[in-house]
Amino acid sequence: MKIILGSKNKAKQSAVKLVYPTETVETIDVPSFVSDQPFSDKETLTGAINRANEIHKRFPEHLAIGLEGGVMRLHDHLFLCNWGALVDPHNQLYIASGARIPLPSELVVELDRGQELGRVIDSFANKIDVRQSEGTIGILTENIVTREEMFAHVVKQLKGQYLFYQKTMNNR
Numbered sequence: 001m002k003i004i005l006g007s008k009n010k011a012k013q014s015a016v017k018l019v020y021p022t023e024t025v026e027t028i029d030v031p032s033f034v035s036d037q038p039f040s041d042k043e044t045l046t047g048a049i050n051r052a053n054e055i056h057k058r059f060p061e062h063l064a065i066g067l068e069g070g071v072m073r074l075h076d077h078l079f080l081c082n083w084g085a086l087v088d089p090h091n092q093l094y095i096a097s098g099a100r101i102p103l104p105s106e107l108v109v110e111l112d113r114g115q116e117l118g119r120v121i122d123s124f125a126n127k128i129d130v131r132q133s134e135g136t137i138g139i140l141t142e143n144i145v146t147r148e149e150m151f152a153h154v155v156k157q158l159k160g161q162y163l164f165y166q167k168t169m170n171n172r
Ligand SMILES: O=P(O)(O)OP(=O)(O)OP(=O)(O)OC[C@H]1O[C@@H](n2cnc3c(O)ncnc32)[C@H](O)[C@@H]1O
Pocket: 006, 007, 008, 009, 012, 036, 037, 038, 067, 068, 069, 070, 116, 117, 118, 119, 121, 130, 131, 132, 134, 135, 136, 137, 138, 147
């Protein structure tokens, strides 16, 4: 059984490889069927599930993983939010979310104007393709938490729930 990730993003890819070091991890671009910039937990989670389901449809014998980044409002803050979904060969779905921190107001203004976070953070940090490397969370935490680490935690929660379910099912 292989692990198939629904993204070519390097931070997402290395997160999955960290958590599944001995498995074959393949990546494929699949649609999330949500906005390029999801603006709620609901939309971000839906994007992750859609990606995992899309992979499951194409490769039902493998483990399908979808990871999606977005933002969500809570009180006066706009938070980074990230969700992951895993679909196993029995079409069982597992979901988990990642760490969240509020965005500084300079970034919030741009996002509210309809700009994508990927572009906004590049110009804020004066870097190229932040989303493929440390991510916004890396920039805003001085790299203490990177996008790879954040997504690795999401994938660990997916892997753990899948293993727990396998064990529980085998004992019944
Ligand atoms: O190729 P895919 O898998 O789509 O990877 P992506 O980097 O576009 O990531 P998402 O679609 O999951 O993220 C949705 C949007 O939010 C942006 N984004 C989310 N988290 C980010 C982060 O930590 N750093 C930079 N951009 C981020 C990203 O650029 C997109 O505009």
